[in-house]
Amino acid sequence: MQKIEAIIQPGKLEAVKTALIEAGIDGMTILEARGHGRQKGHTEFYRGREYSVDLLPKIKLEVVVDDEVLDKAVEAILTAARSGKIGDGKIFISRIDEAIRIRNDERGPRAL
Amino acid sequence: MPPSKALPQARQTFRTRSDAVRNAFLSTGAGRACVAARSDLIDATAVSLWQIFVERDEYGPAGLTLLATGGFGRRELAPFSDLDMLFLAASPEREQKYRELIRQLTQEMWDLGLRVSATTRTISECADTSVDNPEFAISLIDRHYVAGDFEMFEKFDKQLVPSFLKKLCDPLIQNVASLYRTRHDRYGNTLFHLEPNIKECPGGLRDSHVSEWIATLLDGTPDKEKPSSEQQAASNREEWQVGVDFLLGVRCFLHYRSERDDNVLYWQAQDDAAKRGVGYGAEMPVERWMRHYYRHARAIEWRAQRAMERIQPPQPRLTYRLRQWRSNSPKGRPVALHRGKLILADASAEISFDAAMTVFQRMAQTDAQLARETEEALSGALQHLASQLPPGRALWNQIRPVLQAPFAAQALRSMHAFGILDMLIPEFHGIDALVIRDAYHRYTVDEHTFLTIDHLHRLENSDAPWGKEFANLYAELDRPDLLLLSLLLHDTGKGRSDAAHTPRSVAMAASVVDRFEFSQEERDLVTQLISIHLEMSAALRRDIFDAETVRAFAAIVGSPEMLRVLALLTYADIKAVHTDALTPWKAENLWRLYIATSNFLDRNLDEVRVHADTASTRLKEIYAASAVENATIDRFVEGLPERYLRTRSASQVSGHARLAEELSKHPARTILDISDDICQLTVLAHDRPFLFADLAGALSAWGMDIVTAEAFANLQGVVIDTFRFTDRYGTLTLNPEEHPRFKQMVGDVVSRKTSAEALMKGRPSNLKATRSGVRRKVRASLDLRFDDTSSSHSTLLQVIAPDSPGLLHLLTRTFAEHGCDIGVALIDTEGDAAIDVFYLTHAGAKLEAELQATLAADLRRLLEKP
Numbered sequence: 001m002q003k004i005e006a007i008i009q010p011g012k013l014e015a016v017k018t019a020l021i022e023a024g025i026d027g028m029t030i031l032e033a034r035g036h037g038r039q040k041g042h043t044e045f046y047r048g049r050e051y052s053v054d055l056l057p058k059i060k061l062e063v064v065v066d067d068e069v070l071d072k073a074v075e076a077i078l079t080a081a082r083s084g085k086i087g088d089g090k091i092f093i094s095r096i097d098e099a100i101r102i103r104n105d106e107r108g109p110r111a112l
Numbered sequence: 113m114p115p116s117k118a119l120p121q122a123r124q125t126f127r128t129r130s131d132a133v134r135n136a137f138l139s140t141g142a143g144r145a146c147v148a149a150r151s152d153l154i155d156a157t158a159v160s161l162w163q164i165f166v167e168r169d170e171y172g173p174a175g176l177t178l179l180a181t182g183g184f185g186r187r188e189l190a191p192f193s194d195l196d197m198l199f200l201a202a203s204p205e206r207e208q209k210y211r212e213l214i215r216q217l218t219q220e221m222w223d224l225g226l227r228v229s230a231t232t233r234t235i236s237e238c239a240d241t242s243v244d245n246p247e248f249a250i251s252l253i254d255r256h257y258v259a260g261d262f263e264m265f266e267k268f269d270k271q272l273v274p275s276f277l278k279k280l281c282d283p284l285i286q287n288v289a290s291l292y293r294t295r296h297d298r299y300g301n302t303l304f305h306l307e308p309n310i311k312e313c314p315g316g317l318r319d320s321h322v323s324e325w326i327a328t329l330l331d332g333t334p335d336k337e338k339p340s341s342e343q344q345a346a347s348n349r350e351e352w353q354v355g356v357d358f359l360l361g362v363r364c365f366l367h368y369r370s371e372r373d374d375n376v377l378y379w380q381a382q383d384d385a386a387k388r389g390v391g392y393g394a395e396m397p398v399e400r401w402m403r404h405y406y407r408h409a410r411a412i413e414w415r416a417q418r419a420m421e422r423i424q425p426p427q428p429r430l431t432y433r434l435r436q437w438r439s440n441s442p443k444g445r446p447v448a449l450h451r452g453k454l455i456l457a458d459a460s461a462e463i464s465f466d467a468a469m470t471v472f473q474r475m476a477q478t479d480a481q482l483a484r485e486t487e488e489a490l491s492g493a494l495q496h497l498a499s500q501l502p503p504g505r506a507l508w509n510q511i512r513p514v515l516q517a518p519f520a521a522q523a524l525r526s527m528h529a530f531g532i533l534d535m536l537i538p539e540f541h542g543i544d545a546l547v548i549r550d551a552y553h554r555y556t557v558d559e560h561t562f563l564t565i566d567h568l569h570r571l572e573n574s575d576a577p578w579g580k581e582f583a584n585l586y587a588e589l590d591r592p593d594l595l596l597l598s599l600l601l602h603d604t605g606k607g608r609s610d611a612a613h614t615p616r617s618v619a620m621a622a623s624v625v626d627r628f629e630f631s632q633e634e635r636d637l638v639t640q641l642i643s644i645h646l647e648m649s650a651a652l653r654r655d656i657f658d659a660e661t662v663r664a665f666a667a668i669v670g671s672p673e674m675l676r677v678l679a680l681l682t683y684a685d686i687k688a689v690h691t692d693a694l695t696p697w698k699a700e701n702l703w704r705l706y707i708a709t710s711n712f713l714d715r716n717l718d719e720v721r722v723h724a725d726t727a728s729t730r731l732k733e734i735y736a737a738s739a740v741e742n743a744t745i746d747r748f749v750e751g752l753p754e755r756y757l758r759t760r761s762a763s764q765v766s767g768h769a770r771l772a773e774e775l776s777k778h779p780a781r782t783i784l785d786i787s788d789d790i791c792q793l794t795v796l797a798h799d800r801p802f803l804f805a806d807l808a809g810a811l812s813a814w815g816m817d818i819v820t821a822e823a824f825a826n827l828q829g830v831v832i833d834t835f836r837f838t839d840r841y842g843t844l845t846l847n848p849e850e851h852p853r854f855k856q857m858v859g860d861v862v863s864r865k866t867s868a869e870a871l872m873k874g875r876p877s878n879l880k881a882t883r884s885g886v887r888r889k890v891r892a893s894l895d896l897r898f899d900d901t902s903s904s905h906s907t908l909l910q911v912i913a914p915d916s917p918g919l920l921h922l923l924t925r926t927f928a929e930h931g932c933d934i935g936v937a938l939i940d941t942e943g944d945a946a947i948d949v950f951y952l953t954h955a956g957a958k959l960e961a962e963l964q965a966t967l968a969a970d971l972r973r974l975l976e977k978p
Contacts, residue, residue, distance in 0.1 A: 010701075011654040011661075032697035042657070045897070046707040047912065047947050056657065057701050087655075 001096040001109060002070045006061045007035065007089040008081040013059050019076035024069065027112060031060040037090065058089065064096050066109040119220070122160040126224055129153050134191070134368060141390055143361025151187040154195060154226070155180070155258055158217075162259040165217040166210060170259050175202035176210055177260030177268070185254035186321075188360060191367040192374075195221070196251055199232040202264060207232055227373070235268060239276045246287035249280055253328050254321075274332065281329050288329070289423050292322050292416070300691060303409045304559030306547055307382075310359050310366070311375040315409025317363065319416035320356045326419040352415045355408030358391040362405070365390045377405070379549055399547060406545035406556065410529065421481065447471050453483040463489045465500035469510040472527050476517030482526065490530045498535050508628035511536060515596040521566035524600070528558060539620040540600070542607020554690035557606050563688035564599045568592075568680060577696035578703045582683050585676055585706075588942060590790060594634060595677045597625075598641045599684060618643045632761040641677055644668055648682040648705065652698070656705045665705070666712045670758035672938075675713065679706040713755070714949050715902030717936050720754040730757050738766035745769045751827030753936060759822075771796050772830050779863035782855050786844050790819060792836050797862045799831045802928040804937060807833055809868035809921035810861045814854065815841050818920055821939035872918065894975050898964050906935050906951035907959040909967075913975050915946045922974055927952060930967050932959065 008016055013030065020028060034055035044051045065073050074091060082088055101111040133153055137146040158178060159170050167173045182196035183189055199214050201207035211232070218230045231248075233241060241248050252273055257265045277284065296314050299305065303315035311317045324334040365385055366374050377385070385391075386401035446457050446467035454471050456463065471486060482490070501507065514523050527533040534541040543557040553560060571583040589595060601624060605616025621642050625635045651665040669675045683702060687694040694702075724731065724746035731749065734757070735742050748769035749757065757765065771781035780797040795807060804823050811818055816837040825831045839845050844854060860866035899908040911923060920939060927934060927950065935951040952959055959967070 009655050010652075011658075014653065032695055034697070044704070044707055044711065046710065047942060047945075051704065051707060053657070053704065057697060 001064055001066060001099060001112070003094050003096050004061075004063045004065065004070070004073055004077070005092040005094075006063075006077050006081065007033065007058050007091075008061060008077070009083070009087060009089060010057055010059050012081045012083075012088075013061070015080040016061060016077055019080035020063065020073060023072045023076040025063055025065060025073050025076075027063070029062040031062070033058045033060040037087075056087065064099060064112055066112060118160070118164050122157065122164065123224060125160070126153070126157045129156070137364050137368065141361055141365070141388065141393055143359070143364045143391070144357045146364045147183075147188045147190055147360050150191060151180070151184060151189040154184065154189060155256075157224070157226075158197070158221070159259045161217045161220055165220070166213045167260070171262050172260070173206075173210075174261050175206040175264065176200070177262070177265045178258040179255050179265065179268075180258050181251045181255050183254070185251070185256055187256065190360070190363045190373070192227070192372050193367075194227045194229045194373070197228060197230045197258070198238075198252075198255075199230065200238070200260075200264065200268060201232065201234050202261075204234055207234055235264075235272060238268075239272070246280075246284050249277065249284055250288065250325060253277065253325050277329060278332075285326065285329055285423055288322060288325050289420060292319075292420060300555075302555060302559050302563075303413050304406060304545065304556040306549065306554055306556065307376060307378050308405070308409070309376050310362050310405075310409075313409070314416075315406075315413035316375075317356070317359050317412075319412050320352070320359070323352075323412075323415045323419035326422060330422060348411070348415065351411040355411040358404070358408045359412070361391045382547075402547045403545045414529075417481075418484070447474055447486075449474060449478060449480050450483075452480050454480050454486055455483045456486050456489055462496050463493050465497050465502070466510075468493070468497055468532065469514075472523045472532070473510075473513045473517065475526060476514045476520045476523035479519040479522055490532070494531050494535060497532065501535070504627065504629035507536065508630070511597075512593050515565070515600065516593050518569045520569060520596065521562040524562050524565065525559075528562075537600070537624055539604045539624055543604055544607075546607055548606055552689050552693065555688070557603050560688050561600060561603055564602075564681075564684040565596055567684040567687045568596065568599070576694070576699065578699040581703050582680060584942070586680055589676060589680075591634075591637070594637050595641070595680060598638050598645070598677070599681060601638070602642050602645050602681070602685070614643060614646065617645075632763055636761055637674075637677070640674065641681060644674075644678060645681055645685065648678050648702070649686065651705060652701055656701055656708065662705070662708045662712050663716075666709050666716075669709060669713070671755055672710055672713050673759060675706065675709055679703075714938060715899060715908055717753050717755055717938070718903050718905055718951050722749045722752045722754055722757060724750050728757075734762040734765050737762035738769075740766040740770050744773060747828065748772045748826060748830070752824055752832075756824045756832065768794070768796060768832060772826075772828075775830065778859070780859045782858050784844075784851060784855060786839070786848075786851070788845060789838075790836050791816070791839050791844060792834065793858070795831075795833045795835075795858060795862065797831055797833075799825055799829045799933075801933075802868075802925060803831065803862065804833055804934050805921050805924035805928055806861050806868035807835065807858070808924055809872050809918065810857060810866075811835055811837055812918040812921055813868070813871035814857075815839075815843060817917075818939065819941050821920065821937060823934055823937035825935060868921065872921065894972065896968050896971060898959070898968070900958055903951060903958075905958070906953050907964065909950045909952055911946070911948045911950070911971070913946050913948075915941060915944050919946055919975075920948070923948065923950075923971070926967070926970055926974060930963065930970070931955070932963075932967070 006016070017028070020026070035058050036054070036056050042053055044053065061077075063073060070093070074093070077091060098107060099109070099111040100107050130153060133146060133149045136149065137143070158180075162178060163170055166176070177200045179185070179198040179200060180187075180196070181198050183193055184195050184197070189195070197218075199207075199210075201210070214230070214232060218228050221228045238252070255269065255273070257269070295312055295318065299309070299313045301314065303313055305313055309316060328334050362377065362385060363375060365388070366377070366381060369381060369384065382398050382402060386398035387395055389395045389401075391404065392401075446464070447470045448455055448457065454474055456467060456471070468490060471482065471490070474480060475482070502510065514520055514527070517523070524533060527536075528540070528544070534544065540558070543561065546557040548557055555563065568586060571579060571586050574580065574583055586592065598621070601621040602617055603613065604620045605613035605618070608616045608620070618639050622635070622639050625638050630638070647665065647668050651661060654661045656662070666675075669678060679702065683694070683699070686698060686702070722728070722731070731745075734745060738745060745766060749765065760768070767783070771783075774781055775796065775798060780795055782796075783792075783794040785792040793811070797803065808818060808821070816835075816839055818835055818837045821833070821835045823831060823833045844850055857866060857871075861868055861871075893912075894914070895910075895912040897910045899910070902908055913919060924934065924937070932952045932954050935953055936949075937951070938949040940947045954960070954963055
């Protein structure tokens with residue numbers, strides 16, 4: 001099993017969710033996040049006050065998938081989240097040793 | 113019978129009877145009968161096991177008895193509820209002797225699948241424990257005998273428990289009250305949850321226990337057992353009893369459905385309950401069934417609230433209170449506030465419409481509760497009140513004070529509960545207790561609506577992230593009442609439409625404001641705001657730092673005024689979805705989208721200009737609503753910023769177009785609107801150097817504090833300068849005969865017959881107030897910011913300066929002295945700070961850097977001098 005952590009633009013969330021569901025992945029965790037990579041913040045003035053945006057709003061999406069569907073899931077995220085501009089986000093992938101469904105103690109990929 | 117035979121038989125009997133109770137409920141749906149039968153079954157089972165494990169004689173042994181407490185003690189045992197049992201021993205020795213047998217008995221009950229919560233206490237321990245453990249004492253309020261020493265039970269039941277409940281009455285009452293408040297807080301103090309917990313939510317079964325506990329503690333008898341002398345009280349009690357019976361049925365249904373102690377009415381459970389007609393015996397649409405649920409819950413919560421009010425310090429009798437009120441109140445006042453309760457001057461007479469509205473206006477101002485007599489006067493008075501409903505604007509004038517007062521939501525809820533809100537605004541009826549299922553909302557549509565209004569009123573004291581920013585925005589609104597009315601109506605379409613609700617909400621809002629005889633501007637603001645009320649939430653789902661997102665959103669909003677009310681509506685709307693819906697992340701994004709769009713609207717104003725030949729939708733609306741020829745309108749609007757069209761009604765535009773035609777015969781045409789709050793002067797004239805400065809100076813010379821102003825010019829060089837000002841000395845508001853002289857003065861200033869400078873010199877020296885009339889200890893510091901990038905034609909200059917009399921005249925005269933033309937001026941005030949944006953050109957082009965530096969230096973010299 002693999003965990004995919006994708007940092008994406010908030011505006012791409014619906015498209016990514018739809019793409020993942022179409023790819024057969026319907027379980028995911030969504031977190032509101034802030035951050036920046038190469039896309040830096042900027043400053044806006046309003047009524048004489050300065051509002052600096054150092055960390056930009058992002059969505060962090062976490063999905064744990066069976067090894068077999070990893071490529072399909074990553075492709076779905078890439079396609080749906082890409083605009084070609086700086087700030088589109090990142091995808092991180094890591095191994096998961098075990099998954100357990102709390103309700104019935106199912107384990108492994110069946111628990112996903 | 114030996115235990116080896118008796119035990120399997122007891123088990124079999126329990127299972128058989130348990131199935132019978134279940135089947136009886138499934139066939140009849142009678143909750144009250146089910147919980148009583150279930151309680152009887154557990155009684156019988158406990159007696160059988162008592163005879164097997166403890167003593168063959170069910171009334172023995174001496175010095176040991178078994179009591180049912182809590183829900184079991186009330187004989188309201190739901191199928192999978194915990195069983196509270198108390199083994200009461202006369203002495204520690206008796207407890208020691210039977211400890212193992214009691215353990216075996218309770219073990220057997222667990223093995224039967226019963227969730228037993230058993231306690232063993234000596235009599236003296238019960239009294240001691242009750243002091244430190246109020247929950248235990250409260251559980252003893254509801255008790256009945258099960259098995260064992262009956263005489264000991266009688267003594268405990270009739271003497272000891274009443275005695276220590278009386279002794280501990282105050283701490284127990286406080287504990288009940290504290291648990292009640294904590295529980296209600298946990299559920300947002302509303303019963304209108306989309307998926308309610310029917311035991312714990314406000315209006316749930318726990319509330320029915322609270323009213324009975326308080327009655328028992330204060331009077332020694334549960335409320336339901338007392339005789340009722342008043343018809344209204346009897347009716348309320350009957351409603352409460354029916355509500356409790358309904359909830360007991362729902363609870364049994366939920367337990368059997370999920371085979372566990374599950375008390376949450378999830379959506380699927382609601383569907384199933386409505387299909388089975390739980391509590392009614394006939395299938396019904398789920399929306400209708402849920403409305404029944406809320407109606408019953410409301411009756412239960414109402415009674416619990418009345419019981420909680422009894423915990424307050426005792427109040428004098430009504431006759432004394434009235435005498436006291438009459439001696440303290442002005443003659444003829446229909447309502448008075450006394451010790452937190454609103455009382456009527458004459459509760460015996462039929463309540464008048466004005467008195468009823470005064471009650472709710474006072475409630476909205478003070479958060480006071482209604483006295484019981486006031487509630488009784490309002491109940492059943494609907495038909496009588498409806499016959500006195502004032503027409504049109506007078507009706508709005510009664511509703512507006514309720515909406516604008518700080519506790520508006522509480523008053524509106526009360527009006528809704530009495531049917532008065534629906535009587536005033538029948539469009540609201542469709543969303544009464546309406547459940548709309550989605551993944552986000554937690555409350556019914558009507559409760560969500562009240563919460564939106566509440567969140568706006570709480571902004572002032574908000575410590576939520578970004579709350580202060582939105583609070584400042586709210587304080588800037590000229591007409592918060594229109595925003596509050598928009599919130600009240602924004603979801604009314606949900607009750608009438610399966611598809612997108614917004615168009616239905618707009619249609620219903622239009623019908624409401626037409627009945628209230630709103631002006632075209634007021635009508636436009638309410639209906640347009642509702643029509644775009646989801647747009648800012650939608651924009652938040654895009655990249656809010658993308659210029660194109662901001663541009664597209666700004667095009668929808670159209671004007672800063674609309675942006676302000678939309679941002680506040682969106683803030684309140686999201687926050688009212690559920691307690692965690694407006695996360696700091698979302699609040700910050702909302703604020704950033706607001707300022708990005710606000711800046712875009714201010715800085716790109718002269719980029720988007722009207723071209724009559726393209727005949728935009730807005731222009732077509734103006735043609736349709738206007739008696740002036742299209743060609744006249746075309747000539748007038750050509751080259752004006754689009755914002756002018758967005759912020760004026762069709763009748764205003766056509767009126768201005770007509771006046772502009774008259775400029776061939778007159779140097780200026782003016783429109784003067786006088787009101788107690790804000791006055792407005794609109795001047796149409798051919799542009800000339802110093803014109804805006806002269807007008808600002810003339811107003812200042814007359815003692816007017818300019819709050820906001822706008823200056824627009826069309827392709828023909830006709831300017832439309834609008835000044836909104838306060839008339840601190842009442843020169844115009846108190847003296848209508850001064851209006852012609854004032855307008856004549858404006859015309860003379862435009863035609864230069866009178867010099868603004870001369871008027872300024874003659875100004876009284878005591879005119880020291882700021883634009884807003886407010887003086888503060890902390891003064892805004894001067895900030896000049898030039899921007900050459902936002903407009904392709906002009907240089908933008910934003911001036912933030914401490915507000916002072918004549919400031920606008922000083923600024924604009926300085927521009928003119930440097931040869932600068934004002935294309936657009938946006939003048940605003942925030943506290944003691946003047947916040948002005950000017951679109952400046954010099955010889956038709958942007959300002960050169962050298963000119964910007966000279967202008968800035970001159971402005972600093974003038975504005976920073978002591």
